[in-house]
Amino acid sequence: MTQHPDSYYAASANLDLHYPALEQDLDVDVCIVGAGITGASAALSLAEKGYKVVVLEANKVGWGASGRSGGQMIFGYACEQEKLTRLMGHSASQSLWQTSLAAMNLMRSRIKQHHIECDLVEGHVHAAMKPRHMKELADWQRSLKNDFGYSSLRMWDHTQLRQQLASDAYIGGLYDSNSGHVHPLNYTLGLVRAAELAGATFYEHSAVTRIEQGATPIAFTDRARVRCRHLLLCGNAYLSGVAPDIERKLMPVGTYITATEPLGAERAQDLIRNNMAVADINFVLDYFRLSSDHRLLFGGRVSYSGREPRHLASLMGQRLRHIFPQLQDVAQQYTWGGYVGITMNRAPHFGRLNGNVYFAQGFSGHGIALTGMAGFLMAETIAGSAERFDLFCKIPHHDFPGGRLLRTPALMLAMTWYRLRDWL
Template identity: 75%
Template sequence: MHTAHTDSYYAASLNLPLAYPTLEENLDVDVCIVGAGITGAAAALTLAEKGYRVAVLEANRVGWGASGRNGGQMIFGYACEQSKLTRMVGLETSRALWDISIEAMTLMRRRIHDHGIDCDLADGHLHAAVKPRHMQELEAWAEDLIRNFGYQGLQLWDRQRLRRQLASDAYLGGLYDPNSGHVHPLNYTLGLVKAAAQAGAVFFEQSPVTRIERGATPVAHAPGGQVRCRQLLLCGNAYLQHLVPEIERKLMPVGTYITATEPLGRERAEALIANNMAVADLNFVLDYFRLSADHRLLFGGRVSYSRLDPPNLAAAMGRRLRTVFPQLAGVHQQYTWGGYVGITLNRAPHFGRLERNIYYAQGFSGHGLALTGMAGSLMAEAVAGDAERFDLFGRIPHRDFPGGRLLRTPALVLAMAWYRLRDLL
């Protein structure tokens, strides 16, 4: 168990230092939530506003996991392509799921506004093409979203138009969405936690749930006490730590990494990304980047399937960064950090119930900044008796990772090696 945030740019620039006690008593509440990231905080906020008695148990600090250390990119849709979702669940359900993903971004903006969350919200996101095949994929993607899902505003940029906004020769073009955007994810998460606490939810830090009892009144056990509840929400995603094996088998924690440069100054930063959009390329092992509010470049990429950080991580991240922006040679990288993304085999989110009164939401597969907040709201809707939208996600078929806990990582490494080879072709 850890007691401090990871040594990241986000932790160094957090603007809302929150601290909550460790659970040292036995409580009886309406709803117990495991995990104080965006999903747990959003569920707590929605339920507390409805008058439910809510307790949230966090193993480390609020916002400690993926919610507080991710790339900060707020993007439409899901980690799997919408066309893939359509093949899995049919067009009608796929449209309903698409609408939820767009509502997730609207909801995120509304919460930031309504609760005065200071998190450097900025508009605009680009999916960038590294090779001609990617441009063809982007054209087909845009056509599908416009024709079948009525999504307006997408712009296909050729290389010349992209070059006016992005000072890199690494890309052939891209798909720009003015409705997507980016934020400081830790400050956003902490703002949600504060709003939920003000609405009446009770948070406990350094209170890992070691065991759950199922039944009519589930009980979450922590080292210092326990919480008995009517409904239990599991919101730990890749950090649930073997608490529930039957959903753990559907999830693979994958390490992913970000480096932050020293402040570049406004002029130099704006020369890199003129319109301040966030960018992600289309490789399976992708690069993604954006500017921070204080004019740093935050550059993400690399993955690890071994649960060990790659050697010489900062240097490796710096090489990737300079491949995209060679003009940053010699710029100091002030922070480099990582965390786990919970991916599913099909890259679609995995929501459902263990029992009538135990819900879970996981497997955002690196595409969760907006969707996690929506997941919390959908879980709260289900607790309040309207599970229709939450249960839509139950129509998505999910398979276990092959090989069990010991062998699934080597099997995944072999599979990912194939996709990485495909990136290079």
Template identity: 55%
Template sequence: MLKYDRQPHIDSYYVASTPDIPSYPALDGSMQCDICVVGGGLAGLSSALNLAERGYSVVLLEGSRLSHGASGRNGGQVINGYACDMDTLSRAAGETAAKAMWDMSLEAIDIIEERIQRHQIDCDWERGHTLAAVKPAKFEELVQWQAEAERRFGYRHYTLWDKAELRQHLDSPRYCGGLYDALGGHIHPLKYALGLARAAHTAGARLYENTPVIRIEQGAQAKVHTASGVVSCKQLILAANVSMGDLVPPLGNKIMPVGTYVITTEPLGEARAQSLINPNFAVADTQFVLDYYRLTRDHRLLFGGKVSYSGLPPPNLASAMRSDMLRVFPQLADVRIDHAWGGFVDITMSRAPHWGRLSPNVYFCQGFSGHGVAVTGLAGRLIAEAIAGQNERLDLFSQINHHPFPGGKLLRMPSLVLGMAWYRLRDYF
């Protein structure tokens, strides 16, 4: 059975700022369809919407509420590229494929804007994203990356800011420079995901919540078993990510759930908020254990960071995250924290996306590794193309060889905790 089944939405700023969260029924009975999608996050909803718009009959099954997991909890940052560096993709599939994948990551950002406009999704979309360097060596890496992105990919939307220039836009003493990307941005992810769900439902997709999958039969006619019914389908899409559990071991052993955590402040007022970040871009630093943050529509600071491979949140989460926030913005010492929450992202060993086919009629997408707000939409588009007979673009990602996490179920988590301790030391020194 999938993990995290039949759970309500968590207490978060996103839920508190989304006044009307629609409910969809649980599956009761059996049915047939062209395509069954397992997983009701951004990847599954994007797949369902793309395919319903192409005229396929689509059934989507979600074990809890739609966007209950990372899709409705994340930092909302819309970033170009992937969680791995582009050299990882070039080594795996060749430089020509890597260039195509880079262009597709930009297409992923265009998909968001296109969906927002076409389906009138009110989700606080803002352009602008900055990578901020904590140390001079990291700033030099940003300098080199700007030149490399233009040379290799023709990308000319970066602006390099030295320490003084960055401080004019980001009022923090922590950084020695930054790289601003005009095409990236940030979004209210829960509102966006629910907008995709509404659009998919309008296009004819049948959406079911609180319907955990307990067993899958692969074959020419795949069968997806739930506690109260069976969905028979010609094509199957697995998009449950870290919620997949042991349902499909060849997928589950190639991703690892990693906890990450977010707080929001009380409303700061427009003037104080703009004094922190102006214009209203999203920020992520260049540390391995990174901080990421942005302003919300109602002028709060939304601040994320920390990681946990153990599955346990930090003790006194709000206080621990507040300490990290004050390291970046010490001038907020008088500000109250209103919300604190966490969730899991799915990472692969290489941090490269893991998309492809298990068999001729079973597709999957997972391993977004923290870049899922944008590239989930790309994954949904590529899978829809492949089902419609145009599989060239999805096949590029199938060339990436993904290794299982070492140590099996018992030892992989302790080994990753030790690895994280090493990277924390690297960040410190």
């Protein structure tokens, strides 16, 4: 049986959840495909409303990106607010902005309400590596304050950042006290357990091979089928082949994290004194934070080929020690990766197929809070209040060019340009 991929998160999971495979046909109110944060969040909300809910997971609950990510809880969207304003107009952009803040509040309230032990820590900084970055961050702060009323951001110069972060790789940053970080697998497992306690039923090792749309949609596995009134597709980058119409608007991209051995409390605190999460603002970025047991979790690098880079642990270690040369003597204990689903414009892609089949995908590396809100909004829509979900559905999206065979090399060429821009 498939278990969680080897990672620091799997090794430090605080819940050991096991569910059977689906062996018999079922008739339910709602069938959810995918037991990550989106699926678990939708299941929790719907079960609390009294719906009969079944969740089908191809592997283990929390197996995909939800259980492997950097765990950085950040305001807004991967595409940035300015792009949403250009695409949607200021009023719609304002509403979407408020929903992004509500997503973080929803996450915090569920962690508290359901006693989810996931090491929530407040504080995050976007770090600048060059003067151009400082200008971009200052403009970003100004826009978010003046146009959206967001006032929790503080510009830090090199001295202020260096007081908190023991690296000379950065010249300043934009600090947000309202963002933070969590252990993503423990958060996901906590949502699953809360949804189960509310009445949702989970099945593992039950990959959906195809769906049939209509008045009563059907999700088929190799051994059984689930007939429902509403079908939710929450597999994101791991939903290959189930819904080709939406798959063309999504690109699975590999991204990777390495975890050091425990550093000890004193040495870890010397690296990041206020325990904030950190991300630079390169297009191909580095991001990192401390774990609760005093490791450095360092993420970065991407792969568009579908193959893990050769000598991955060594490559990740080189980058980690470039940012923190004082860790030359520290061993890496875990290195892992997974797929994140990105869209052409980096905005999230929500929508409906045939009225009663819902989907949410394309969080583009910015999903730890927004995925939970996506599930909440799908449940809200099924219960009769569709306004917020439908606003996301109006964000325009395009297919990746080149079809299944050529879209990856086309994207790799485009990414080469962005990497050159980062280096310059």
